Amino acid sequence: MMRLEPVGAEALLLVLAEQPDADLPLRIAALADRIHLELGPLLVDLVPGWTTLLLHYDLLRTDHLQLGKRLLPLLEDWCAEAQPPRSGRLHEIPVWYAGEDLAEVARACVLSEAEVIALHSGMEYRVGAIGFAPGFAYLGELDARLALPRRRTPRIRVPAGSLAIAERQTAVYPQASPGGWHLIGRCPRHLFDAHAKPPCPLAVGDRVRFLAIDEATFRAEGGVP
Amino acid sequence: MTGLAVIRPGPLSLLQDAGRLGWQHLGVSPAGPLDIHAAAWANRLLDNRRGTPLVEIALGGTELQSAIDTWVAVCGAELDIRLDGAPRPNWSRFAVRAGQRLGLGFARSGQRAYLAVAGGFRAGAVLGSVATQTREGLGGLHGDGRSLCAGDVLPCAPASLPGAASVPWRFVPDYRAEPCLRVMLGGDAGDFSVADRQRFFAQPWRLSPQSDRMGTRLSGEPLRAPTRQWSLGVATGAIQVPPDGQPIVLMADRQTMGGYPILGWVHPLDLGLLAQCPAHRTVRFARVRVKTVQEEVREFYRFFGR
Numbered sequence: 001m002m003r004l005e006p007v008g009a010e011a012l013l014l015v016l017a018e019q020p021d022a023d024l025p026l027r028i029a030a031l032a033d034r035i036h037l038e039l040g041p042l043l044v045d046l047v048p049g050w051t052t053l054l055l056h057y058d059l060l061r062t063d064h065l066q067l068g069k070r071l072l073p074l075l076e077d078w079c080a081e082a083q084p085p086r087s088g089r090l091h092e093i094p095v096w097y098a099g100e101d102l103a104e105v106a107r108a109c110v111l112s113e114a115e116v117i118a119l120h121s122g123m124e125y126r127v128g129a130i131g132f133a134p135g136f137a138y139l140g141e142l143d144a145r146l147a148l149p150r151r152r153t154p155r156i157r158v159p160a161g162s163l164a165i166a167e168r169q170t171a172v173y174p175q176a177s178p179g180g181w182h183l184i185g186r187c188p189r190h191l192f193d194a195h196a197k198p199p200c201p202l203a204v205g206d207r208v209r210f211l212a213i214d215e216a217t218f219r220a221e222g223g224v225p
Numbered sequence: 226m227t228g229l230a231v232i233r234p235g236p237l238s239l240l241q242d243a244g245r246l247g248w249q250h251l252g253v254s255p256a257g258p259l260d261i262h263a264a265a266w267a268n269r270l271l272d273n274r275r276g277t278p279l280v281e282i283a284l285g286g287t288e289l290q291s292a293i294d295t296w297v298a299v300c301g302a303e304l305d306i307r308l309d310g311a312p313r314p315n316w317s318r319f320a321v322r323a324g325q326r327l328g329l330g331f332a333r334s335g336q337r338a339y340l341a342v343a344g345g346f347r348a349g350a351v352l353g354s355v356a357t358q359t360r361e362g363l364g365g366l367h368g369d370g371r372s373l374c375a376g377d378v379l380p381c382a383p384a385s386l387p388g389a390a391s392v393p394w395r396f397v398p399d400y401r402a403e404p405c406l407r408v409m410l411g412g413d414a415g416d417f418s419v420a421d422r423q424r425f426f427a428q429p430w431r432l433s434p435q436s437d438r439m440g441t442r443l444s445g446e447p448l449r450a451p452t453r454q455w456s457l458g459v460a461t462g463a464i465q466v467p468p469d470g471q472p473i474v475l476m477a478d479r480q481t482m483g484g485y486p487i488l489g490w491v492h493p494l495d496l497g498l499l500a501q502c503p504a505h506r507t508v509r510f511a512r513v514r515v516k517t518v519q520e521e522v523r524e525f526y527r528f529f530g531r
Binding site for chain 1 (some may be wrong): 246247249250251252253254255264271351353360361362363409411412435437452454455456457458459460461462463467468469480481482483484487490492493515518519522523526529
């Protein structure tokens with residue numbers, strides 16, 4: 001069921017589905033574009049999530065109740081629309097599977113490290129959302145055999161380029177930042193540049209495949225262990 | 226362009242404006258001042274628009290030398306302000322002549338002071354803002370997220386104002402008091418047990434020294450957090466509860482999305498009081514309605530400008 005909920009005093013959350021599916025990121029991206037086109041001046045930021053769209057609005061121009069009323073016809077149209085099939089661009093991202101939690105993940109999942117790597121790199125993932133940090137793309141769905149809850153206490157600092165998993169998601173940390181996910185590998189590429197257009201090579205709805213590389217290739221591609 | 230030269234930056238001095246808005250869909254943090262109330266007053270004293278670039282000075286211990294005649298204002302943490310050794314008042318504006326040295330001592334109460342200059346500091350914007358985000362490497366004087374260093378020159382233009390002015394005393398907060406922060410319940414609040422919600426409001430929470438511009442970490446008798454699976458957009462002031470049950474209040478340098486369950490949001494105008502608390506200070510929380518908060522925040526924006 002679709003729901004609209006206030007988020008603090010200056011934002012409104014649209015909960016668009018209970019569970020994500022393969023087409024939902026593309027559909028939410030299309031809805032965000034439409035809302036931006038029609039209600040852009042009332043809004044400060046739009047943040048698509050796996051099953052949600054968060055609207056940060058200008059409190060001097062609207063509030064969650066008025067905005068909700070303006071959104072209803074757009075949401076009705078969105079529900080009625082049959083989404084044209086689109087596949088999204090495919091990105092291949094090299095990864096050296098040498099994260100500091102790899103052994104612990106294998107143990108917790110009752111798998112060998114080689115099996116964890118084979119399962120993780122054997123899947124194609126969809127960019128479901130970009131957030132948390134600049135260029136941090138949430139990729140899904142991770143194989144159920146690798147699903148683990150987040151760490152009980154987040155790390156204060158996760159190194160840039162870390163490949164991580166949590167629940168049914170995987171992601172590469174573009175910058176060093178705090179983080180609560182399990183680290184299973186290292187990517188030598190930069191996935192955000194504020195001066196590039198666009199600043200982030202990945203977009204919501206794109207597809208991603210991870211290619212396992214060794215330490216020598218990681219270093220040759222500019223990675224710093 | 227000439228301006229104010231940084232002789233000693235102090236532990237963490239950051240150029241900030243109203244924040245980096247419009248890029249949260251790519252994961253870019255809003256940043257901006259931690260204490261929007263003190264920052265807004267510093268700019269207002271100089272007839273600057275709210276969000277005009279100023280410097281957020283953590284803990285004080287700063288010295289600058291001016292190359293121009295201008296006016297400055299300092300608001301926020303209580304600290305010694307000296308111009309060529311002579312005391313100047315906090316929460317006030319005063320003239321600075323070319324060649325004079327402005328010294329800020331270490332904070333006696335509060336954690337952040339805001340130094341504004343007439344007309345504002347000038348720096349190149351990154352993604353539309355000069356706000357310094359050290360974790361993301363964005364903004365600041367050089368555009369790369371670095372905090373201010375000795376030898377940096379904060380560019381600004383000469384200015385003159387008709388005379389001194391101060392913030393009326395009733396608007397100057399007492400940062401020594403244990404704050405009671407108002408909270409709008411929401412998000413995943415309904416998935417917490419009634420007992421845990423009551424415990425959140427009943428007990429004092431201690432500020433962890435691991436707090437920073439991204440989040441204020443609290444410690445106390447842990448809450449039992451519900452589980453949540455899919456990450457979604459978050460707002461400043463969100464109280465997220467990771468599985469260890471110790472709440473984290475998301476501050477200006479927060480992430481744009483998160484996956485931990487959220488109990489509610491701290492009133493935006495109370496976040497400054499939280500930012501001014503030292504490590505180990507206790508804080509308490511009380512409930513407030515969204516509508517009440519919206520009325521107060523609107524009044525704040527109308528008075529200081531959006």
